[in-house]
Amino acid sequence: MARRKLRMTARVRQHRPERGRTHGTRHVHHDEQVPTMSKLIMTLDGAVVREYPIDKDSISIGRKHGNDIQLNDLTVSGRHALLVTMGEHTYVDDLGSTNGTLLNGARVAKTLVKHGDVIQVGNYQFTYYEDEAVEYEPTMFIQAEIEETQVIDTKASKPSIASRGERLAGVKILNGPMAEKVLELRKPFNTIGFNGVKMAMIARNANNYSISGLKSNKMRRANDVPVLNGKPITTASRVLKEHDIIELAGTRMEFFYLD
DSSP states (O other): OOOOOOOOOEEOOOOOOTTTTOEEEESSSOOOOOEEOOEEEEEEEEEEEEEEEEOSSSEEEETTTTTEEEEEOTSSOOOOEEEEETTEEEEEEEEEEESSSSEEEESSEEEEEEETTEETTTTTTEESSSSSSOOOOOOOEEEEEETTTTTSSSSSSSOOOOSSSSSOOEEEEETTTTTEEEEEESSSSSEETTTEEEEEEEESSSSEEEEEEEOOOOOSGGGSEHHHHTEOOSOOOEEETTOOOETTTEEEEEEEEOO
């Protein structure tokens, strides 16, 4: 399916940390405590664009000037989403955006965000980290693809959340920094990749899900090739079955149906 190619950039407003604004503490010695702060990692196709601390009670995300995080992406609404911190908890709140805000692949309104959760706004993804001392590893990524019929910030009616597929499936990450995380595969097309390189696509069809490899001249090593149940994934489409194991650059994930 042909897709509209969009040029995207991101601009993040600088803001000063509020005095005393911390999220928890990290113990170093017996009675000594060092303040820690939550942070967001903004990525595009798995490649890190920007990392910054959550040092305000609210951080706005959108396409218009004046947002704390301004995204030059036509699939992003003017004021798209808001990240709100209340006490020790952080929430993501969709502001009635045209194309919605996804949390771990599922479209959400106001929802609690936990460590390691992935928020998707347009083509950008934001990984939430509770401790700024934790190193982010820009390795495997899975992203819902922009569809040809997706609304481009107009006043037209919003697209349906659900795909035409009858059953909803997801993948559970089995190892690495995102271990135990479940990502829903709601969109008709979802790409998986490594270090910013798209390597395979999972398609949601009317009666099943299928996976196929994507050719890339950036894949130089033998272990760059994704595998399904131990066999390399080629450009030929293969139907996914319950509990199939997909492996990508050392990250293993299990495919399963959610209903």
